[in-house]
Amino acid sequence: MQDFSGTIAVVTGGGTGMGRALVRQLMAEGCDVATCDVIEDNLAETRAICEAEAPQGVRLYTGLCDVAVEDQVHQFADDVAKAFDTDHIHLLFNNAGVGGGGSFIDGDRGEWERTFNICWLGVYNFCRAFTPLLKNAPEGHVVNTSSVNGFWASLGGGIAHTAYSAAKFAVKGFSEALITDFKLNAPHLSVSVVMPGHVGTDIGINSRKILGGSDPEDMTDEEIQQFRENIVRRMGGPELTDDQIREAVRNQGQAFKQGGITPEEAANIIITGVKNDEWRILVGEDAKALDQAVRSEPLKAYDENFFMLLAQTRQSAE
Numbered sequence: 001m002q003d004f005s006g007t008i009a010v011v012t013g014g015g016t017g018m019g020r021a022l023v024r025q026l027m028a029e030g031c032d033v034a035t036c037d038v039i040e041d042n043l044a045e046t047r048a049i050c051e052a053e054a055p056q057g058v059r060l061y062t063g064l065c066d067v068a069v070e071d072q073v074h075q076f077a078d079d080v081a082k083a084f085d086t087d088h089i090h091l092l093f094n095n096a097g098v099g100g101g102g103s104f105i106d107g108d109r110g111e112w113e114r115t116f117n118i119c120w121l122g123v124y125n126f127c128r129a130f131t132p133l134l135k136n137a138p139e140g141h142v143v144n145t146s147s148v149n150g151f152w153a154s155l156g157g158g159i160a161h162t163a164y165s166a167a168k169f170a171v172k173g174f175s176e177a178l179i180t181d182f183k184l185n186a187p188h189l190s191v192s193v194v195m196p197g198h199v200g201t202d203i204g205i206n207s208r209k210i211l212g213g214s215d216p217e218d219m220t221d222e223e224i225q226q227f228r229e230n231i232v233r234r235m236g237g238p239e240l241t242d243d244q245i246r247e248a249v250r251n252q253g254q255a256f257k258q259g260g261i262t263p264e265e266a267a268n269i270i271i272t273g274v275k276n277d278e279w280r281i282l283v284g285e286d287a288k289a290l291d292q293a294v295r296s297e298p299l300k301a302y303d304e305n306f307f308m309l310l311a312q313t314r315q316s317a318e
């Protein structure tokens with residue numbers, strides 16, 4: 001699909017980050033967009049921005065909807081169809097996600113399952129709910145956001161990363177399997193799997209909110225101790241005081257946001273990939289280098305010095 005003008009798109013997690021950037025860029029191209037989120041204030045901000053800048057006549061529908069809850073997703077699909085008075089959509093961007101659920105062994109089971117359900121079931125629920133509307137369009141495209149953690153189940157540095165990686169591998173596998181399923185059973189539909197490297201967003205801050213982590217001021221002794229153990233495991237060195245831990249939590253989200261490429265750059269790469277009908281969209285040079293490094297030395301991917309290999313891959317690419 002080359003021209004989005006006059007099409008209808010659904011974007012999950014449009015309250016901030018890549019989701020908001022996708023909504024803005026799609027609307028700028030004349031596409032009507034429906035988006036959902038679970039953080040109401042952010043969604044309202046996206047609405048205000050789009051109302052101020054979108055071309056005249058291009059429509060936006062926003063609704064609160066938890067992608068992990070099937071009933072809410074089906075209600076959202078009904079609401080979108082009603083709001084746009086349509087029986088079809090052309091584009092579905094399964095973008096919503098959270099980071100969490102690090103250790104399967106000693107992490108919190110509720111956080112593990114919530115992370116997995118948002119990152120995987122969210123994609124599944126939206127595909128279930130919106131496939132009938134996609135099938136009704138003359139042409140349709142599903143865009144599922146996985147991650148580099150969809151092909152490399154690690155953050156490096158000795159940090160457990162099980163729920164997120166499991167979900168993102170599921171998103172990648174499902175998307176790749178859909179390529180054949182669509183060819184056989186819905187040849188007017190296509191699919192892309194998106195694998196971003198580091199994109200500077202508020203995912204750390206939002207994930208903490210959504211997964212029920214306390215604000216730094218209100219952290220429990222247990223939360224502080226868990227954070228302390230993670231830092232010592234990663235970086236060694238002297239133990240931090242409780243106040244230093246609170247400060248580190250405050251800074252962590254901000255530091256992540258300042259690194260990587262911007263959400264706008266990422267959305268642009270994703271939209272270009274969709275227009276070029278690429279089924280596999282790596283976002284950022286770091287994602288490309290990681291992909292290359294894992295392919296060239298798959299059996300070393302989880303070695304402690306894998307980052308050295310990655311650095312060499314990046315250097316030789318420059």
Ligand SMILES: NC(=O)c1ccc[n+]([C@@H]2O[C@H](COP(=O)([O-])OP(=O)(O)OC[C@H]3O[C@@H](n4cnc5c(N)ncnc54)[C@H](O)[C@@H]3O)[C@@H](O)[C@H]2O)c1
Pocket residue numbers: 012013014015016017018019036037038039042065066067068095096097098099118122145146147148195196197198199200201202203204206207210260263
């Ligand atoms: N930022 C990165 O470096 C990076 C890297 C690889 C993959 N990703 C993936 O990209 C996607 C977008 O992430 P981002 O970095 O823009 O983060 P973000 O936090 O800025 O955006 C994600 C949005 O999804 C929303 N959301 C979370 N849970 C939800 C739920 N249950 N229902 C509805 N909405 C929900 C959040 O409120 C937020 O607005 C995610 O799937 C993430 O896993 C991000």
